[in-house]
Amino acid sequence: MTPQEVRAPTTTVTYREAIRAALRDALRRDERVFLMGEDVGRYGGCFAVSKGLLAEFGPERVRDTPLSESAFVGAGIGAALGGTRPIVEIMTVNFSLLALDQIVNNAATILHMSGGQFNIPLVIRMTTGAGRQLAAQHSHSLEGWYAHIPGIKVLTPATLEDARGMLWTAIEDPDPVLIFEHGSLYNIEGELAAEAGAVDISKAAVRRAGTDVSLITYGGTLGKTLQAAEVLASESISAEVVDLRTLRPLDAATLCDSVTRTHRAVVIDEGWRSGSISAEIAARIMETTFYNLDAPPARVCSAEVPMPYAKHLEEAALPQVAGIAAAARHLVTGHE
Amino acid sequence: MLSALDREHAMRLLGEMLRIRRFEEKCAELYSAGKIRGFLHLYIGQEAVAVGAMQPLLAEDAIVATYREHGHALARGVAATSIMAEMYGKVEGCSRGRGGSMHLFDAATRFYGGNAIVGGGLPLAVGLALADKLQHRNRVTACFFGEGAVAEGEFHESMNLAALWELPVLFCCENNLYAMGTAIERSESETDLCLKAASFKVPAWPVDGMDVRAVEAAARHAATAVRNGGGPHFLEFRTYRFRAHSMFDPELYRDKQEIEQWKHRDPIPALAAQLKQEGALTDDDLTALETGITTEIEEAVAFAEAGTWEPVSDLTTFVYSEGGGAS
Numbered sequence: 001m002t003p004q005e006v007r008a009p010t011t012t013v014t015y016r017e018a019i020r021a022a023l024r025d026a027l028r029r030d031e032r033v034f035l036m037g038e039d040v041g042r043y044g045g046c047f048a049v050s051k052g053l054l055a056e057f058g059p060e061r062v063r064d065t066p067l068s069e070s071a072f073v074g075a076g077i078g079a080a081l082g083g084t085r086p087i088v089e090i091m092t093v094n095f096s097l098l099a100l101d102q103i104v105n106n107a108a109t110i111l112h113m114s115g116g117q118f119n120i121p122l123v124i125r126m127t128t129g130a131g132r133q134l135a136a137q138h139s140h141s142l143e144g145w146y147a148h149i150p151g152i153k154v155l156t157p158a159t160l161e162d163a164r165g166m167l168w169t170a171i172e173d174p175d176p177v178l179i180f181e182h183g184s185l186y187n188i189e190g191e192l193a194a195e196a197g198a199v200d201i202s203k204a205a206v207r208r209a210g211t212d213v214s215l216i217t218y219g220g221t222l223g224k225t226l227q228a229a230e231v232l233a234s235e236s237i238s239a240e241v242v243d244l245r246t247l248r249p250l251d252a253a254t255l256c257d258s259v260t261r262t263h264r265a266v267v268i269d270e271g272w273r274s275g276s277i278s279a280e281i282a283a284r285i286m287e288t289t290f291y292n293l294d295a296p297p298a299r300v301c302s303a304e305v306p307m308p309y310a311k312h313l314e315e316a317a318l319p320q321v322a323g324i325a326a327a328a329r330h331l332v333t334g335h336e
Numbered sequence: 337m338l339s340a341l342d343r344e345h346a347m348r349l350l351g352e353m354l355r356i357r358r359f360e361e362k363c364a365e366l367y368s369a370g371k372i373r374g375f376l377h378l379y380i381g382q383e384a385v386a387v388g389a390m391q392p393l394l395a396e397d398a399i400v401a402t403y404r405e406h407g408h409a410l411a412r413g414v415a416a417t418s419i420m421a422e423m424y425g426k427v428e429g430c431s432r433g434r435g436g437s438m439h440l441f442d443a444a445t446r447f448y449g450g451n452a453i454v455g456g457g458l459p460l461a462v463g464l465a466l467a468d469k470l471q472h473r474n475r476v477t478a479c480f481f482g483e484g485a486v487a488e489g490e491f492h493e494s495m496n497l498a499a500l501w502e503l504p505v506l507f508c509c510e511n512n513l514y515a516m517g518t519a520i521e522r523s524e525s526e527t528d529l530c531l532k533a534a535s536f537k538v539p540a541w542p543v544d545g546m547d548v549r550a551v552e553a554a555a556r557h558a559a560t561a562v563r564n565g566g567g568p569h570f571l572e573f574r575t576y577r578f579r580a581h582s583m584f585d586p587e588l589y590r591d592k593q594e595i596e597q598w599k600h601r602d603p604i605p606a607l608a609a610q611l612k613q614e615g616a617l618t619d620d621d622l623t624a625l626e627t628g629i630t631t632e633i634e635e636a637v638a639f640a641e642a643g644t645w646e647p648v649s650d651l652t653t654f655v656y657s658e659g660g661g662a663s
Binding site: 032034060061065066068070071072073074075076077078079080081082083084086101102105106110111112113114115116117118119150151153174175 | 398400429430431432433434435439441442443448449450451453456458459460461462463464465466467468470471477489490493494496497500653654655656657658
């Protein structure tokens with residue numbers, strides 16, 4: 001090994017720890033930053049993300065709130081208008097619906113309605129997704145809904161680097177940014193550069209290069225999609241995996257470039273198929289690179305049911321490795 | 337006999353109320369002429385509340401208002417020219433024509449809108465006050481809303497948060513008895529609004545909203561308490577809207593007699609009569625006041641007429657701060 005090949009030092013961290021490090025970093029670097037939400041303080045965070053931060057930063061900056069999603073999200077908007085940099089945590093995307101008025105009618109509109117006078121530098125974090133047998137009021141993937149709304153940005157970190165880096169980029173953004181953390185990711189563990197920091201949020205990332213088919217996904221289904229690509233590789237099908245990373249603004253160029261090269265696309269999304277972000281992606285592909293396609297774009301989405309509790313039913317409702325591989329195989333070979 | 341200072345102040349209160357009244361009468365006329373479109377919610381009858389409550393507020397304080405906010409914007413010092421241009425949808429408007437009548441914004445006077453979701457402004461006011469508290473600034477956020485907002489969950493959540501965190505919010509509830517067409521008795525099991533506020537341990541009291549001096553006195557008392565670290569305060573201003581809810585309202589829900597009765601308590605002639613009695617106002621003074629206001633409104637209309645339309649090529653600016661239309 002030559003000195004040039006010495007790797008940057010890394011540490012072994014979980015996704016949860018990466019977000020906690022990003023929160024700590026933000027609270028240390030900028031006095032205007034504060035965290036608020038249900039049980040972020042004494043409890044340590046519903047998913048233990050903010051554990052230890054109360055002791056380090058005190059109750060003013062790690063602020064427990066009552067169960068008043070609309071008021072504390074709205075207060076985050078107001079506090080951002082007032083010159084602070086709030087990070088608001090909502091336990092799950094399902095609960096964020098109680099704050100939908102504030103997010104859609106205020107956070108997303110005030111810059112525009114005020115003719116550019118008032119921007120809202122607000123970050124809202126929440127858990128999304130299924131896979132933990134939490135049934136139909138704690139398991140849905142509604143980030144695609146939020147991606148419908150102009151005026152907000154929608155981030156879906158799927159890797160340790162993005163868990164660590166997207167938060168800081170979001171805090172520096174002058175406009176409201178929503179970060180969706182898939183609940184199944186908190187315990188994933190891996191090596192993260194000790195110096196890991198802010199990341200670009202404007203680009204999708206090719207997580208695995210391939211030539212026969214593009215598998216396009218984000219967030220909680222990236223892992224399953226990479227596993228499917230591995231299965232396909234064993235059958236001599238070369239799958240490229242594109243991680244969208246940001247659902248709004250959507251980096252259509254990167255995903256369409258990939259499809260233009262592979263001529264085939266499968267979109268994998270834990271949201272429902274109808275009226276979804278997967279529909280949007282399929283439409284962008286059709287609009288942009290239709291004549292380069294060798295087959296119609298395919299989609300692997302959740303079954304159109306409220307998420308059931310029973311494990312076997314939940315598994316059946318969600319995109320799985322076998323189904324992703326089958327959809328890709330069908331596009332490439334004509335057989336499932 | 338009023339002192340010169342008191343007379344000057346009283347004349348200002350009268351002038352401000354009259355100015356709002358005449359401005360909105362002109363708006364109604366321009367609406368009929370098709371110059372102003374969309375929704376237009378007139379404040380006529382309630383002027384004493386905005387004018388009186390604005391008096392103790394300082395330049396560094398913040399205002400959050402509702403879709404019936406022309407009076408608040410004018411009383412706060414947003415220029416009549418830029419408000420009228422906004423009504424016209426011109427780029428010279430205070431929101432560059434992006435907001436219209438319901439969404440007047442003005443950074444210079446810390447006027448945070450014009451919120452057209454009933455109750456939607458209350459959490460914003462809580463947040464503005466939280467920012468002041470976190471940054472150790474001694475400022476007041478005044479939040480105006482109607483009694484209709486009291487039925488919204490956001491009212492209860494916001495009152496609780498403000499009280500729990502002892503935030504400097506002055507909640508100004510304008511009880512004009514009707515949430516659009518629904519009388520308060522038909523929508524609230526408990527119609528004593530101060531009782532609701534008190535249940536959050538927020539000091540609260542009712543005020544005659546048709547008496548601008550009473551409004552000012554109450555607002556000054558409450559704002560001083562808020563500014564001195566007394567936590568949020570709630571004022572219920574009992575008032576009445578003389579005009580329809582909006583320009584599309586045939587007013588089937590209240591009878592003419594009730595409106596006429598309230599008009600006897602019109603805050604503008606009421607103050608004028610008081611001042612005359614106090615020997616502080618002559619008919620000539622009133623004429624001079626009217627003349628000045630007529631000129632200001634004519635200038636506002638001329639400004640709006642001469643205003644320009646924002647180029648359509650700018651359509652997607654201000655969706656994000658960098659101005660880029662994200663794909």
